[in-house]
Amino acid sequence: MxxxxxxxxxxxxxxxxxxxxxxxxxxxxxxxxxxxxxxxxxxxxxxxxxxxxxxxxxxxxxxxxxxxxxxxxxxxxxxxxxxxxxxxxxxxxxxxxxxxxxxxxLVQVEAANRSARGSARFYLGQPELALQDAMQAVAGSRRIGNHRAEVFSRLTAAWVLLASGEEVRAQQELSEALELARNLGASRFEVLVLEGLARVALCQGEREQAQALILAAVERVERFDLQRYIGPWVYGSQALMLDDAALKRQALQRGEALLDQACLAHNTLRFRVSAAEVCLLAGDFEQAVGHGQQMALLPESASCAWVRHHVRLIGAAAQWLQHTDQVSAQALRAIHRDAAAFGFVATMPELMQVLQ
The missing domain is CATH 1.25.40.10 (Tetratricopeptide repeat domain)
Structure with missing residues (x-):
């Protein structure tokens, strides 16, 4: 049952x-x-x-x-x-x-939970440990033939690699995961893989490909009723990848509306960062800072490197984009150094291009 x-x-x-x-x-x-x-x-x-x-x-x-x-x-x-x-x-x-x-x-239980530990470590800003967990989980799940655990393990590895700016390695893990997810009929995982592949395409400058992939992810979210599981995360990424300003706002509104419906917290972590990036690029600085503040309301946000880092980055980027002064430039350089340690150098790819 x-x-x-x-x-x-x-x-x-x-x-x-x-x-x-x-x-x-x-x-x-x-x-x-x-x-x-x-x-x-x-x-x-x-x-x-x-x-x-x-x-x-x-x-x-x-x-x-x-x-x-x-x-x-x-x-x-x-x-x-x-x-x-x-x-x-x-x-x-x-x-x-x-x-x-x-x-x-207990090998059957271990693989999935090792990658789950890796996923938590990713948000805590521990990229080496997170990737180590994910790759060990890939090996372990392959050894026992647990394809579902292998998909999640490869996804976890791809998140770490993509956030660290290693798009080619991330793409390899995602391609393997996509084939496995489709063979399993695992629609939830397929959506996450497509979102990851869309981000790879965006980082590689293939914007049309990114848009096609994220639209495929959105279609599956709606077809399989996965809004509470992954909806805001995907809608935030869609807003980042669309070209039309009105469609961007519409995607953000859809994601925002879902966040009050007992969504998994990774939706808040991912959506708020994407939404803030969209707002910063559009010059809506107050709204961007607001997204960071909303993310900081999550439990244990003070110990979560993902929250701390992105709240600082959003605030400093808003200051620099408005004033381009030396103080905010120095703050951004310090944040960029921290980003490398946390494994977050490529979490806001469009913004990074503008700041550079």
């Missing part, structure tokens, strides 16, 4: 079984049931309830000494923190999960 997304029917069945499992003190069964129930609440956007149920699962799995369910429960808890934008905490929980998997050779 979970695989087929029959969530309501699945939850009714779990509710019927839980009292029986409790009466029998069947701790491993309870751990599995609460894990499954937690997975139901993730696509619903109720991340607090998702986390509570996975914490119940972890508790019962520890009593029952069932290591695989412990790892899966930690994975669910990490996902819930990631979904709300608490990247430092998510990274710490994914790290617990990966270490548990390493100790007990």
């Amino acid at each position: 979970n695989t087929l997304d029959c969530l309501e029917e699945e939850e009714r069945l779990i509710e019927q079984i839980l009292p029986v499992a409790h009466s029998l003190r069947a701790h491993t069964a309870l751990a599995r049931l609460y894990h499954l129930r937690g997975n139901i609440y993730f696509p619903r956007g109720d991340y607090a309830e998702c986390r509570r149920l996975h914490e119940e699962s972890l508790s019962f799995a520890r009593i029952g000494k069932h290591l695989e369910t412990q790892a899966k429960a930690l994975s669910g808890i990490g996902d819930s923190y990631y979904a709300q934008g608490s990247m430092q905490t998510a990274c710490e929980v994914f790290d617990q999960c990966v270490r548990l998997c390493e100790r007990h050779e």
